[in-house]
Amino acid sequence: MPDRERDTGPEPQRRRLLQAGFGAAALGAIPGAGQLAAQAQGAFDWKRFKGEKIEVFLVKSPRGDLLTKYHKEFEDLTGISVGSEMIPEQQQRQKAVIEFNSGNTSFDVIAISYHVQKRLFGKNKWLEDIRPMMADKSLADPNLDFPDFAEGGLKYATQADGRIDSLPFNLDPWVVYYNKELFEAKGIAYPKTFAEMIDAAARLNDPAKGVSGFVARGLKNANVPVWSSFLLGYGGGFVDAKGKLATDAPEAVEAAKMYQTLLAKYGPQGVAGFNWNEAQSLFLQGKAAMWLDGIGFAQPLEDPTKSRIVGKVGYGVMPAGPKQQVSALFGDGQGISTFSRKKGPSWFYLQWAANKANQTRILQAAAGAPVRKSAYAMAQSSADFKAPKQWVECMLTSARIAQPGLPVIAPVTEFRDVFGIALTNMINGADPATELKKATAEFQPILDKSEKA
Amino acid sequence: MSVTVTAPARGARFLARRRRAYYWFIVPALVVVGAVIVFPWLFTLWMSAFDWTIGSAAHFVGFGNYAKLATNQRFLEAILHTFYFTALAVAVPLVLGTLAALIFHREFPFRGVLRGVFVMPMMATPVAVALVWTMMFHPQQGVLNYLLSLVGLPPSLWVYSPTLVIPSLVLVEVWHWTPLVMLIVLGGLAALPTEPYESARLDGASEWQLFRFITLPLVAPFIVVAAVIRTIDALKTFDTIYVITGGGPGTASETINLYLYLQAFAFYNIGTASAVVVVFFVIVLALALLLLHVREKTKWS
Numbered sequence: 001m002p003d004r005e006r007d008t009g010p011e012p013q014r015r016r017l018l019q020a021g022f023g024a025a026a027l028g029a030i031p032g033a034g035q036l037a038a039q040a041q042g043a044f045d046w047k048r049f050k051g052e053k054i055e056v057f058l059v060k061s062p063r064g065d066l067l068t069k070y071h072k073e074f075e076d077l078t079g080i081s082v083g084s085e086m087i088p089e090q091q092q093r094q095k096a097v098i099e100f101n102s103g104n105t106s107f108d109v110i111a112i113s114y115h116v117q118k119r120l121f122g123k124n125k126w127l128e129d130i131r132p133m134m135a136d137k138s139l140a141d142p143n144l145d146f147p148d149f150a151e152g153g154l155k156y157a158t159q160a161d162g163r164i165d166s167l168p169f170n171l172d173p174w175v176v177y178y179n180k181e182l183f184e185a186k187g188i189a190y191p192k193t194f195a196e197m198i199d200a201a202a203r204l205n206d207p208a209k210g211v212s213g214f215v216a217r218g219l220k221n222a223n224v225p226v227w228s229s230f231l232l233g234y235g236g237g238f239v240d241a242k243g244k245l246a247t248d249a250p251e252a253v254e255a256a257k258m259y260q261t262l263l264a265k266y267g268p269q270g271v272a273g274f275n276w277n278e279a280q281s282l283f284l285q286g287k288a289a290m291w292l293d294g295i296g297f298a299q300p301l302e303d304p305t306k307s308r309i310v311g312k313v314g315y316g317v318m319p320a321g322p323k324q325q326v327s328a329l330f331g332d333g334q335g336i337s338t339f340s341r342k343k344g345p346s347w348f349y350l351q352w353a354a355n356k357a358n359q360t361r362i363l364q365a366a367a368g369a370p371v372r373k374s375a376y377a378m379a380q381s382s383a384d385f386k387a388p389k390q391w392v393e394c395m396l397t398s399a400r401i402a403q404p405g406l407p408v409i410a411p412v413t414e415f416r417d418v419f420g421i422a423l424t425n426m427i428n429g430a431d432p433a434t435e436l437k438k439a440t441a442e443f444q445p446i447l448d449k450s451e452k453a
Numbered sequence: 454m455s456v457t458v459t460a461p462a463r464g465a466r467f468l469a470r471r472r473r474a475y476y477w478f479i480v481p482a483l484v485v486v487g488a489v490i491v492f493p494w495l496f497t498l499w500m501s502a503f504d505w506t507i508g509s510a511a512h513f514v515g516f517g518n519y520a521k522l523a524t525n526q527r528f529l530e531a532i533l534h535t536f537y538f539t540a541l542a543v544a545v546p547l548v549l550g551t552l553a554a555l556i557f558h559r560e561f562p563f564r565g566v567l568r569g570v571f572v573m574p575m576m577a578t579p580v581a582v583a584l585v586w587t588m589m590f591h592p593q594q595g596v597l598n599y600l601l602s603l604v605g606l607p608p609s610l611w612v613y614s615p616t617l618v619i620p621s622l623v624l625v626e627v628w629h630w631t632p633l634v635m636l637i638v639l640g641g642l643a644a645l646p647t648e649p650y651e652s653a654r655l656d657g658a659s660e661w662q663l664f665r666f667i668t669l670p671l672v673a674p675f676i677v678v679a680a681v682i683r684t685i686d687a688l689k690t691f692d693t694i695y696v697i698t699g700g701g702p703g704t705a706s707e708t709i710n711l712y713l714y715l716q717a718f719a720f721y722n723i724g725t726a727s728a729v730v731v732v733f734f735v736i737v738l739a740l741a742l743l744l745l746h747v748r749e750k751t752k753w754s
Contacts, residue, residue: 094718101507124508210593220701270592270613272702282593410508414720424703428615450509
């Protein structure tokens with residue numbers, strides 16, 4: 001055995017060197033190298049990086065499961081072997097920051113949440129700019145069909161300086177789930193405006209029967225998107241062009257008042273501790289008339305083993321605010337670590353992950369809302385697609401009116417924490433204007449520091 | 454004869470050589486302690502003097518982080534929450550555990566089995582326990598409010614109320630850790646001599662007097678040991694609180710540990726987090742000294 005190893009020793013080493021050369025060429029990092037690669041291998045070929053191995057770092061979620069399940073397909077297609085690690089979201093984010101910060105990563109491809117990590121990763125240039133590879137005909141799959149990606153997703157994947165450092169994968173606009181039976185019993189139509197929404201919540205709220213007019217997240221940190229859903233409709237924003245927080249402006253206060261009214265007055269007891277799962281279980285029991293959250297919950301709601309309201313769920317687009325109608329948007333995608341030595345194979349993985357077949361699979365497995373527009377038509381035409389038609393329409397409309405639901409800043413988690421506490425305090429009776437003023441004053445220095453450094 | 458004369462001199466030389474030789478044997482321990490305790494400590498102290506957030510450059514600020522913490526309302530509240538939680542989570546299990554130990558010390562049928570049952574909560578994983586309690590605390594679907602409704606009491610908000618959250622969390626701790634106190638005190642009771650009781654009974658002492666003047670002083674050292682262990686455990690409680698409330702609602706149950714976790718692993722403010730660690734260490738040290746002092750006193754009596 002040792003002899004054989006010695007015999008074959010130099011060979012793999014040479015191959016490795018060649019691969020390194022290819023990697024660098026693929027990158028286009030070395031001037032002219034891209035051309036060299038193009039000359040060496042003109043047409044696009046999935047088998048180009050055959051025999052290489054990449055490490056993929058995903059989030060444990062239905063989407064992560066789905067990709068992992070089909071990794072074999074990628075391996076057969078390209079001859080690249082995939083090692084994948086999948087851990088829960090929070091831990092994944094922590095590990096990513098620590099590894100990037102150390103200047104070396106154990107993974108080549110990483111799943112990223114735009115609403116949390118976009119600015120942090122962009123500011124530090126931790127992900128590779130994929131534009132050169134996208135422009136390189138020998139590296140870009142002719143079927144990539146970039147215009148097929150929804151605008152919201154592309155905007156999410158593009159950094160402020162124009163770099164595109166990931167391919168978007170899944171979008172999560174916020175929508176209103178409503179209980180049609182409860183609405184019909186009182187003869188109320190689905191609200192079109194914020195005022196109608198509050199009115200409907202008031203009329204449907206029936207504490208004697210244990211029915212809440214409205215439910216959403218009250219738990220600190222998790223609750224911020226609920227408030228920002230209102231904030232965007234009031235025409236408010238998070239940070240102005242000069243980097244000053246706009247979170248104590250009149251629009252923000254109005255949105256916070258709406259949050260307070262809906263949750264404290266027409267929400268269930270103890271809503272201050274509710275995350276999406278508590279809200280979901282209440283809605284599943286038919287004990288809430290409206291539930292505002294991300295669009296990805298259709299599957300449990302339509303599952304007869306979990307839900308008491310199968311077939312009675314309405315999927316409503318976020319009602320219009322006084323200024324505009326906006327659905328708060330969240331999303332994720334995949335990028336390539338800038339420290340990766342396998343950038344070419346990693347780019348192939350990105351293209352495969354976001355291809356049309358995988359995007360359609362997301363829908364079929366009800367694992368989320370894919371970013372490709374074509375996926376919806378493809379999924380609907382297939383016989384085994386069970387998601388309600390209204391859900392698909394709601395998704396398409398929401399994606400069109402979507403805006404990021406959280407500020408694109410580095411300390412997003414801290415933002416959510418500080419403002420989340422303010423919102424929870426409001427549920428427990430604190431004054432919205434005072435709480436927002438306090439939170440804004442507390443967060444402004446943190447934001448300034450993060451942008452300066 | 455000559456052997457005995459020269460023996461001490463040779464012995465001394467031998468000892469000196471041996472001392473010199475043995476000196477090297479502490480090196481491994483020294484290295485390990487240095488690497489895993491002293492160095493991380495000094496490094497934490499060093500980091501606490503920097504304003505450093507992962508992803509941006511570090512600036513030296515001296516005692517700046519501490520100065521900020523001293524005026525940070527949230528941190529000061531976290532210290533208060535920690536003390537409040539610790540006080541309850543030590544006192545209640547101590548009383549209940551001692552009581553349980555007294556009961557299980559008596560002879561009664563199925564004592565062995567019942568002891569086993571009583572000790573069972575201790576064997577459960579804290580995170581699993583916390584998840585089960587989270588479900589039980591649920592204001593609409595939780596079993597606790599159902600039980601309250603059975604005896605005609607109004608529903609409670611439990612961990613969803615800012616004022617009730619810490620007592621509710623202590624409830625979990627009590628359920629989980631009273632058996633530990635019981636075991637320690639039971640060990641103490643088993644070791645008690647029987648003579649003092651016999652002579653006290655002859656003198657006509659009541660059951661209460663037997664307990665107050667004989668049992669309690671004799672098991673006091675064991676209770677103090679239990680108190681020390683409970684205090685350490687309660688101070689460092691993280692899993693239960695993190696899983697059930699995450700420090701909420703708002704910051705109503707945010708202890709130093711949770712605040713520390715947020716600063717270090719959610720906000721990546723390593724400088725601030727290091728300063729929090731140092732402050733926490735000082736608090737733990739002070740409490741440990743206090744408890745040692747108490748222990749010395751119980752020994753003396």
